Amino acid sequence: MVTVRIGVIGTGAIGTEHIRRVEQRLSGGKVVAVTDISLDAARRCINALQLDARLYDSEDDLLQDPSIDAVIIASSGPAHEGSVLKAIDAGKYVFVEKPLATTVNGCLRIVQAEERTGKRLIQVGFMRRYDPRYMALKSEIKSGRYGAPLIVRCVHRNAHVDERYTTEMAVLDTLIHEIDVIRWLIGDEYVSVQVLYPRGTRYAHARLQDPQIFNLVTQSGVVITAEVFVNCQYGYDIQCEVVCEDGVISITVPKLLDIFRTGFRAQPLMQDWKLRFAEAYDAELQDFIDHVGRGDEPAGPSSVDGYIATLVGEACVLAQVSGEWVTIPRPEEDLIVKDSLGYGRL
Amino acid sequence: MVTVRIGVIGTGAIGTEHIRRVEQRLSGGKVVAVTDISLDAARRCINALQLDARLYDSEDDLLQDPSIDAVIIASSGPAHEGSVLKAIDAGKYVFVEKPLATTVNGCLRIVQAEERTGKRLIQVGFMRRYDPRYMALKSEIKSGRYGAPLIVRCVHRNAHVDERYTTEMAVLDTLIHEIDVIRWLIGDEYVSVQVLYPRGTRYAHARLQDPQIFNLVTQSGVVITAEVFVNCQYGYDIQCEVVCEDGVISITVPKLLDIFRTGFRAQPLMQDWKLRFAEAYDAELQDFIDHVGRGDEPAGPSSVDGYIATLVGEACVLAQVSGEWVTIPRPEEDLIVKDSLGYGRL
Amino acid sequence: MVTVRIGVIGTGAIGTEHIRRVEQRLSGGKVVAVTDISLDAARRCINALQLDARLYDSEDDLLQDPSIDAVIIASSGPAHEGSVLKAIDAGKYVFVEKPLATTVNGCLRIVQAEERTGKRLIQVGFMRRYDPRYMALKSEIKSGRYGAPLIVRCVHRNAHVDERYTTEMAVLDTLIHEIDVIRWLIGDEYVSVQVLYPRGTRYAHARLQDPQIFNLVTQSGVVITAEVFVNCQYGYDIQCEVVCEDGVISITVPKLLDIFRTGFRAQPLMQDWKLRFAEAYDAELQDFIDHVGRGDEPAGPSSVDGYIATLVGEACVLAQVSGEWVTIPRPEEDLIVKDSLGYGRL
Amino acid sequence: MVTVRIGVIGTGAIGTEHIRRVEQRLSGGKVVAVTDISLDAARRCINALQLDARLYDSEDDLLQDPSIDAVIIASSGPAHEGSVLKAIDAGKYVFVEKPLATTVNGCLRIVQAEERTGKRLIQVGFMRRYDPRYMALKSEIKSGRYGAPLIVRCVHRNAHVDERYTTEMAVLDTLIHEIDVIRWLIGDEYVSVQVLYPRGTRYAHARLQDPQIFNLVTQSGVVITAEVFVNCQYGYDIQCEVVCEDGVISITVPKLLDIFRTGFRAQPLMQDWKLRFAEAYDAELQDFIDHVGRGDEPAGPSSVDGYIATLVGEACVLAQVSGEWVTIPRPEEDLIVKDSLGYGRL
Structure with a gap:
């Protein structure tokens, strides 16, 4: 070496x-x-x-x-x-x-x-893909013990963003991580996407719609519901739950301590993505x-993974603008062959 | 007395x-x-x-x-x-x-x-509305400490249903509880609904699409995402999370025991709705x-609550069939006045 | 009827x-x-x-x-x-x-x-004995799936007591519940007890040593460690963990909600024993x-259970005073026969 | 560098x-x-x-x-x-x-x-001392928000040990970690120790008493209760709870996933100390x-920390043999001055 x-x-x-x-x-x-x-x-x-x-x-x-x-x-x-x-x-x-x-x-x-x-x-x-929680989650899914994935629920929350952060960045800076990691988790490609805008938080400035909900559908019909909420105030919170035919698996909220104090049991939450994903x-x-x-x-x-993430991200931005379901172009078959999802696909 | x-x-x-x-x-x-x-x-x-x-x-x-x-x-x-x-x-x-x-x-x-x-x-x-968890949740929301509700996420899962249970019953027998309790929780009325059909579980028979996802929007713009999954195999599981401007509140999974055994910490789950809502x-x-x-x-x-639940339920069934967003008729204003949501609305 | x-x-x-x-x-x-x-x-x-x-x-x-x-x-x-x-x-x-x-x-x-x-x-x-958590715990122990109980850890904490509450009352008013419920849980009788006085909280007045730790031993050698802490400030907290040969079982802290707010995930705790044991x-x-x-x-x-609780309680008070191990008199055999522990003992 | x-x-x-x-x-x-x-x-x-x-x-x-x-x-x-x-x-x-x-x-x-x-x-x-959970726990204690520590409860459980592991090794190989880390956590020195032998698990061989409970007392009166159970069957489990005047703080059981399956919510436990303390x-x-x-x-x-751990460990072994309270020799004052507990003691 x-x-x-x-x-x-x-x-x-x-x-x-x-x-x-x-x-x-x-x-x-x-x-x-x-x-x-x-x-x-x-x-x-x-x-x-x-x-x-x-x-x-x-x-x-x-x-x-x-x-x-x-x-x-x-x-x-x-x-x-x-x-x-x-x-x-x-x-x-x-x-x-x-x-x-x-x-x-x-x-x-x-x-x-x-x-x-x-x-x-x-x-x-x-x-x-290198986070111990996501790795353990993928390992369970691949075990076959839970049957086919049917629904994936994601939450991506940040405590605050500054005024440079716009609606579009909810896809390109934030959701992009879910886009990559979910297809890696379940070994499947996206085919369509829709965006819902719930009532906006008073903490968002004029150029940002916050929160947003992305509904994505894959080739095999899995529905991914991904909430992006970047002014949630309370901390950095990444959730991912995979609903399968024979069970539900979700990553846990990292917590080091349980504190019993003044009427509550409480667990300090991580405030910072750098800390959450340090490992x-x-x-x-x-x-x-x-x-x-x-x-x-x-x-x-791989570069193919990077390409697909941008491909899907672009469709998500279109869906942000149109308010309609947007079809996600299918990546060329020979590219998918070379992907690195670890599912041994064609 | x-x-x-x-x-x-x-x-x-x-x-x-x-x-x-x-x-x-x-x-x-x-x-x-x-x-x-x-x-x-x-x-x-x-x-x-x-x-x-x-x-x-x-x-x-x-x-x-x-x-x-x-x-x-x-x-x-x-x-x-x-x-x-x-x-x-x-x-x-x-x-x-x-x-x-x-x-x-x-x-x-x-x-x-x-x-x-x-x-x-x-x-x-x-x-x-008489469940201690939902009552505590409403009490927190009404406290004003969390600002406005923006998103509500519901899960309604049953271990199994028999072959008499059809796609439509996911609304009339199952979702109907969420329809009532969410408007009671947040003091708001529904305006539209959409249904997504994820990949179906192999446990569902021909006349049942399972699971289903209902996206409902209220007058003030709150988005409710409700998963109905009646063959989840593992137990009876009712979840409800309210995402507000200043915090997120969710009801907990009832559990009596923590058991450490053979490589796991585990909590037995309730199998039966009668037990879950006995109180x-x-x-x-x-x-x-x-x-x-x-x-x-x-x-x-009240009877007005019952009327609104059926009104919304009918729209949900339409949305099941159409695959499109369906507008929910507005209940007459003078009826809402008499409702029993406890929010002191007009 | x-x-x-x-x-x-x-x-x-x-x-x-x-x-x-x-x-x-x-x-x-x-x-x-x-x-x-x-x-x-x-x-x-x-x-x-x-x-x-x-x-x-x-x-x-x-x-x-x-x-x-x-x-x-x-x-x-x-x-x-x-x-x-x-x-x-x-x-x-x-x-x-x-x-x-x-x-x-x-x-x-x-x-x-x-x-x-x-x-x-x-x-x-x-x-x-009528609390759903303790009943579920006993049911697990009796199932035989966990082998023999070896250690029981109890915690009995109150937020505050008033100045009438003395050191002795930690046994007669407080520990008495553990004394009864543990022998009912494991179907065993106590043989000796020792009391340890940790550093006292500044919230205790002159006539109260707080907290206290009681170590009890049963006929079959199970060691019960019971903490009594009646000025813990944060709430009413009852814990019970049974360490068995093949696993550990404990009752959970009752909680209705999970609240994510200002850097913490928190669960409101019950403040009142009346609420905790209302059911x-x-x-x-x-x-x-x-x-x-x-x-x-x-x-x-039964009356025999009441008799044994007082018998054991008296020994605990002696142990509070002496600082030494105190032998607990054995209840007369023919009385135990009639007990109501549900273990079908001789 | x-x-x-x-x-x-x-x-x-x-x-x-x-x-x-x-x-x-x-x-x-x-x-x-x-x-x-x-x-x-x-x-x-x-x-x-x-x-x-x-x-x-x-x-x-x-x-x-x-x-x-x-x-x-x-x-x-x-x-x-x-x-x-x-x-x-x-x-x-x-x-x-x-x-x-x-x-x-x-x-x-x-x-x-x-x-x-x-x-x-x-x-x-x-x-x-380098584990994130213990570091966070020490940081909370040192914050002063919880008042003085009164009781520390430790659990040190291994799934299995082989037949070379003897009663004495419960101190020298196992408890030694608690001995060091607790005095580092609370900035205090031990003065006495007592050992209790609960009913033994059927999984222990002839030369091993398992489990054991160590009660240690510090200069300021803190009582530490430490369970060592090296054939607990279910996994590697390290717990530490510090009961203070104004609250209780404990380290959490590390878990990556929540799995809902066949009637249970379950969290896979670590089986291996190397994994638990890898960071x-x-x-x-x-x-x-x-x-x-x-x-x-x-x-x-430091070397002084190593010296004190051996000093305390020797007393624990004496207490294993005698069944009585054993006084722990006080380390020489000028050595403690140089310790590395981070409490700035005299």
Whole structure:
């Protein structure tokens, strides 16, 4: 096992957090180069984390550095496509934050470019697949003990969002996680979606409809009901319940303590998604480093998974606007064949 | 407080259970007369419970008995309207099992007949309003501490149903309880409904689509998502969660024990709705008896509540058939004024 | 089934509550006479509850009333022995609040007097045996699925007590419930007891050591650890966990709601023992009335159970004083034979 | 931050697990040398984990290697003292598995040897201090919101042990974790201990009394009740509840899923202590590496903590034998001053 030398493109909050992970908590990787559209930001990151890493003026230069094995792309969403395509050209392994690209066509270009290399290079940062709760849930479903899934109920609640968060972002920033993780859980593809707007909370500003309910239907007829409520005030709360023919399985609310006090038994709730999925964030990146370090292809969420998430996300946005059921285009069959859902589909 | 002398019309399973309650568990009432379309059944009931009660050949005779203060109507649904109207004519107080009547017009006839007497005579058997969990939930909502309700999520699951249970009965026998209790909880009226059919369980027979999801919207925009799943295999499970602006409140799964055994912590679940709502069944009838015994009008679910439940139920059945959103007719304003939701509406 | 005509001796808080039960919630009984050492109190009770009952100047007169079938004795503890003995003499059925008598010899006198009548007349108010949680727990233990019980852990916490509550009352008023219910649960008799005094809460006054821990050992070697903490501030909390060879079973904390609010998931706790055991109080008295109404002997906690509770309680008080292990006298074998633990012991 | 070069003494199960951690999951450390009393075992470990590490014939040689910064000692308990003393002599930082040494005098020799170096070199493997649940519990206690701790209830249950596990090991291998973590939680020292032997499970062999209950008392009067039950059959179960003046705080049973199936709601329980404390094992070693890598002294459980655990453990073993209360010798005041309980005691 050799140390994986990593270049980081994008040293904002998430990029810095990934660097901290590689340098301070994970094994087998080393950040050897960084760049950012703000070189000042990149420099501050190097200093703050006392990195022994080169600062590159541009991602192009960084990607030409032959000593770099893999890149982490944590720039803004619209920049992903260009960076990923160049990284593929440069023959680097890529860990890219979601979304893979902001357009379906952009995603397809990436999938095809990767395909031409004859091997998997890309892992997309859908960290929930590495969360112990979701992994245990998938394991139960796959056991066959519960028969077929019929209904999936999801809740995605944040305590607060700021005024930059718009109605559309409920899909692209929030629901996108459910879109990926539910198809991974049940091994099925979406065919249609509808959006309901309940009475809005007084905490939402003018450009945000909050909460929203997404009803999705899959090829085999499973109905997914997903509530997105990003000003729920009380904390960060992720729920997922799968109703099957022979039982119902749901992930639990993480809680460390039971406190009996002043008339209540209470469990402190997590306030922060970073804390809720801390193990998953570590595990996804460790898994990427482990595979690359062994000379293997990444095994996490693939470029096809990233493509499908964007495809479904676009349909969800259409459904937000139209108020009607929207048909979700079927991903090309040969792409699904290569997916990484672990269900051994055709 | 005088003893309330009760005549019972209908001595099937539910009627017998109500008689048992009055005679063996509750205070202040006495069953003095019974009748049934099967006189044999009525006779068996008298013997089995060792009742000191007259057996009448017909409900007409029973209703003419001046020594009877109140009647419990527990015959089959289609028979309710006729019995209730005659009971009103005879000046008896009426406790009638749901539905008040099987048609909207039948319900309206009852509401108007009662109105002409100048007082409330009727209580409908929506027992959930007497369940400690639902009562506590309503109390929290009404406290104002949580702001406005935005979403209500309901689950109504039975372990099994037999082959007589059809798709339509998911509304009339099952969802009807949610229809009543949710409007009572949040003090709001429904305006539209949509039905989704998820992939069906292999346990459902040909005439039953199972599970079903009902999406209802209220005047103030609250979205109610109600799952009905009557072959869930594992037990009787009633859930209700109210998502408000400042918090989420849900009723708990009743459990008596925690058992640690063979790799699991487990809580035995109730299998039977009679057990789940045993306290509520007792409380609704005791409340009826208490009011009548004091010479007061009944204070439980009114004929208007029964009318609205049937009105909404009819729309839900239309939505089952059409697959589209169905508009729910607005109950006449002066009826709502007299409702018993406890929200002091106009 | 005839109506059981009941006389009540003692119309304080508990007596009044029992009268309310008989008159307003239960079936088959009627309070026809009352008395109290304060005739004013008895008169106020009659008026407040609008009873159709005679007021007697003395319990002797009341007990001579041939129209009375049964008496409820809810006077102060030291008065119980005299009342019970007279009631036995008068041939009345007796429901007596705990303790049966405040001394072991007093209890024995009652047991022997009852024995001379050739039938069971007495039921002692150990209501926990009628609590659904404890009943379910006993049912599991008796199932044999868990092997032998090895350890029982009990917690008995009250939010607050007033300054009349002393160290000794932790046994006689509080632990007494555990003493009875645990031997009923596991079908075993106590042989020794030790008391530990943890650091005391600042909320306890000078005459009260609070909390206390009682360690009891049974004939078969089961160790019971019982915490009594009567100023726990947060609510009324009764816990009971039975550690068996093949599993652990515990009763759950009753909760109606889950509330997600301001960083916590919380469940409101019951503050009041009357509420916690409301069903049990109703059930014990209904059971007594049902048996007497049918002409059967009472089947609830017997005079022997009351005797053993006082016997064990006395040893616990000795252990409070001595700080050492105290041997609990063995109840006479022929008494245990007649006990009502439901384990079919020799 | 430099890479910490680590030598490992003892490549059994725990040693190998620590090596795997350093090499595959943690950041900043590298295993550069190993030894074991069985050189074959050490060689197999090197091969299995594909370590780039020197194999030393003896710990003496390993400790003389100037390229080694720190050692992990994971040999058998009786070997610890010798290894730790030599490591101190060699000026290495030491991470030593519990116990620090098997005798109180052995521990004292280590404490004094370390003291002579003028700095902290040693961290003892009491990993629970790094468990998120225990950390959250300590944080609540220290907040002062709950007043003084009065009672601590601990449960330590294993599904099964093999026949090598004896009564005494219930203290030295099992309770030792509670001994350390409770004094760390509440910042208090033990003064006496008593052992109760409940009826034994039929699953225990002849040399093991199982379960056992330890009652410990601290200087401020806190009573700790600790159940050790190592054949509980159902899983690995660690509980800890702290009863304070103004509330009760307990750690929760970790659970990932809620499963509704065949009449039960169930949560799969962890079967394995390695899984239960996986995060804590990682965190304790990462913390050690971080401190050493920065040139700081280790901040985890100190040699004084290890000494006190052995001191208390010895008294517990005496109490197992005597059946009486045993006084726990008071650690010397100047040692406590240097402890690492985080309560800033004198």
